[in-house]
Amino acid sequence: MNARKNKKPKLTAEAAYENAHIVAQDLVQRIGELLFDLPAPGNDEHPINWADVGSVNEVNNRLSSVVAFLEGTEE
Template sequence: MPNNRQQNNRLQPEAAYENSHLVAQDLVERIRELLFDMPAPGVEEHPIDWTHVGSINEVNKRLSSVVAFLDGTEH
């Protein structure tokens, strides 16, 4: 039978992972909100220009890096 210390050591990583997983989910939701707040094509009051294209391309580059890390295809 494991002693209390062994049991606590085993639970600490699980609790830390669970907390970090919840933080990651919150970050993904915040990214979703921020993406929807970005300028949309076809809005005459705020026409799309090349700075918007550069910004969304940078977002896509960074998000692609996260996906590559998560699915193990990172180089």
Template sequence: MAKNTARVEDAYTTAHVRALTLLEDLHQIVEDMPAPDADHPINWEHVGSLQHLSERLKELKDFVAPAGE
């Protein structure tokens, strides 16, 4: 039983670190997106991409923290 507990704890730790790393990567990618200016004119494709990203992030948030919990 102790061996299984150690394996599940190791797997959880690995998954937790991976999730945090992915969150940090996504945060950096969004932070690095260009602000609208003369060199980076923003178009509706950019808006749609960010809206799509926001919807997917909301789905993930709702999955890990359902409303009311």
């Protein structure tokens, strides 16, 4: 077995951070798209129900946790 083939390339912290940051930005963009696609009030084809309210409140709760983490204020 060739030892060179088994070696992993060394990744710097900066390169790993840059990659993770790009992934995070993509996730934020996708979240925005998904939120935009949620049912809107006044849509007769999909009237808002309490399950929709619960879903949006759960999203808000999770996003608030992310904001608190990023601000360093999470408990």
